[in-house]
Amino acid sequence: MQGDFRALPSVDRVLRSGHGADLATRFGATAATRAVRAALDEARAAVAGGGAAPSPEQVAEAALARLRADRATGLRPVFNLTGTVLHTNLGRALLAEAAIEAATEAMRQAVALEYDLDGGGRGERDDHVRTLICELTGAEAATVVNNNAAAVLLALNSLAGGGGGAVISRGELIEIGGAFRMPDIMARAGARLIEVGTTNRTHPRDYQAGLAEPGAVLVLKVHPSNYRIEGFVTGVEVPALARLTSAAGAPLIHDLGSGTLVDLGQWGIRPEPTVREAVSAGADLVTFSGDKLLGGPQAGFIVGRRDLVERINRNPMKRALRLDKMRLAALEATLRLYREPERLADRLPTLRLLARPLPEIRALAEGLRGPVAARLGVDVEVTVHSCDSQIGSGAMPLETLPSFGLALRPRDGSPDRLSLALRQLARPVIGRIADGALILDLRCLEDPEGFLDTLAAGAAR
Numbered sequence: 001m002q003g004d005f006r007a008l009p010s011v012d013r014v015l016r017s018g019h020g021a022d023l024a025t026r027f028g029a030t031a032a033t034r035a036v037r038a039a040l041d042e043a044r045a046a047v048a049g050g051g052a053a054p055s056p057e058q059v060a061e062a063a064l065a066r067l068r069a070d071r072a073t074g075l076r077p078v079f080n081l082t083g084t085v086l087h088t089n090l091g092r093a094l095l096a097e098a099a100i101e102a103a104t105e106a107m108r109q110a111v112a113l114e115y116d117l118d119g120g121g122r123g124e125r126d127d128h129v130r131t132l133i134c135e136l137t138g139a140e141a142a143t144v145v146n147n148n149a150a151a152v153l154l155a156l157n158s159l160a161g162g163g164g165g166a167v168i169s170r171g172e173l174i175e176i177g178g179a180f181r182m183p184d185i186m187a188r189a190g191a192r193l194i195e196v197g198t199t200n201r202t203h204p205r206d207y208q209a210g211l212a213e214p215g216a217v218l219v220l221k222v223h224p225s226n227y228r229i230e231g232f233v234t235g236v237e238v239p240a241l242a243r244l245t246s247a248a249g250a251p252l253i254h255d256l257g258s259g260t261l262v263d264l265g266q267w268g269i270r271p272e273p274t275v276r277e278a279v280s281a282g283a284d285l286v287t288f289s290g291d292k293l294l295g296g297p298q299a300g301f302i303v304g305r306r307d308l309v310e311r312i313n314r315n316p317m318k319r320a321l322r323l324d325k326m327r328l329a330a331l332e333a334t335l336r337l338y339r340e341p342e343r344l345a346d347r348l349p350t351l352r353l354l355a356r357p358l359p360e361i362r363a364l365a366e367g368l369r370g371p372v373a374a375r376l377g378v379d380v381e382v383t384v385h386s387c388d389s390q391i392g393s394g395a396m397p398l399e400t401l402p403s404f405g406l407a408l409r410p411r412d413g414s415p416d417r418l419s420l421a422l423r424q425l426a427r428p429v430i431g432r433i434a435d436g437a438l439i440l441d442l443r444c445l446e447d448p449e450g451f452l453d454t455l456a457a458g459a460a461r
């Protein structure tokens with residue numbers, strides 16, 4: 001039989017077979033034909049290698065597997081049981097219902113995006129959120145762009161593009177991940193890096209020396225986000241730095257990274273300085289993300305001095321980095337929720353998950369242990385597990401939140417295969433492996449029934 005290509009069915013025969021006809025009905029003729037061709041190519045290679053030619057039904061089945069896999073890829077909803085609430089690789093903040101509705105509406109209808117309804121002329125895209133941002137941060141002016149990386153790039157390019165010197169401490173020349181490295185961003189912004197101080201210690205006199213260099217035009221202060229140096233460490237805080245920069249007539253840009261609009265201490269989360277505090281501490285511009293602690297869509301904010309924001313808005317790069325109507329609508333709706341801080345923890349998923357009471361998570365873990373064990377079968381030991389969640393996205397990296405989850409221990413040893421199997425479910429379940437177990441942190445599980453159904457459907461397969 002080796003090399004007997006004549007035994008291979010034709011595309012047409014496969015498509016006319018029982019299963020094959022089904023494919024075209026379910027997935028459309030074009031996709032079905034393409035999948036059958038690909039399955040036949042694979043079969044041809046197998047025949048060339050000495051395998052037997054498959055029947056039309058077998059080819060149709062292989063094509064079906066391809067079509068299913070094709071449909072399954074893409075932005076699939078997953079269960080984020082990693083314990084990291086703002087998981088960058090899982091899309092960071094979940095949006096509030098109000099934000100989802102606003103974005104959906106903006107998708108479906110024409111909206112007054114850049115249209116002045118009073119005057120009937122052209123309006124400004126930023127108008128929709130500017131007032132809210134200024135109100136919530138105490139800043140005099142504000143603008144929004146694609147993300148915080150864009151905000152930093154745009155601010156630097158507007159104020160120091162063309163080789164202006166940007167002074168920064170060596171302790172803040174950080175990499176955030178995803179190729180966001182401060183020195184590279186500065187270079188791409190056209191700014192000339194003036195590094196001052198050392199990795200662990202930077203003093204006011206270092207900044208003064210930097211500002212005295214020819215062509216120095218601004219100082220950049222960067223939140224160290226996902227790393228921390230401890231021990232013999234000194235930095236210059238914003239108020240002191242602001243005195244130096246204003247004496248030198250050079251703006252101070254403070255990249256806050258996550259940025260929060262409210263004091264998180266009231267929900268038991270160790271507080272980060274708020275954007276309002278950063279503004280009043282004296283930074284001329286403050287930048288931060290929309291989809292980290294703020295809990296909105298991906299966006300980057302630049303808030304601060306009106307004259308500087310105006311310069312930024314005149315930069316042609318602003319047009320290339322602007323927000324679309326869907327995110328702008330979601331952002332505005334998210335910011336509106338901050339006008340009622342008492343109800344924020346109910347309405348904003350990010351805060352709701354971060355502030356979720358420990359007894360509630362524990363009860364969830366205890367309630368799910370039995371049903372999960374039943375669905376995973378006797379080969380997996382399931383126990384209630386006390387663990388630590390993280391905020392994620394570089395916000396307060398050393399700060400963990402006590403949480404509860406399930407530890408899954410396959411009796412044959414390694415949790416890797418189980419972890420893979422759960423990632424291959426219709427709605428993938430993403431946990432983390434620690435101490436030889438697959439840990440499912442339940443802090444972010446708000447749909448336990450859906451989770452159990454998914455496991456049951458996987459077990460039945």
Ligand SMILES: *Cc1c(COP(=O)(O)O)cnc(C)c1O
Nearest residue numbers: 147148149223225257258289394
């Ligand atoms: C996260 C972060 C950024 C990048 O923000 P994105 O919104 O992800 O683009 C920049 N700077 C700091 C300090 C950050 O923590």
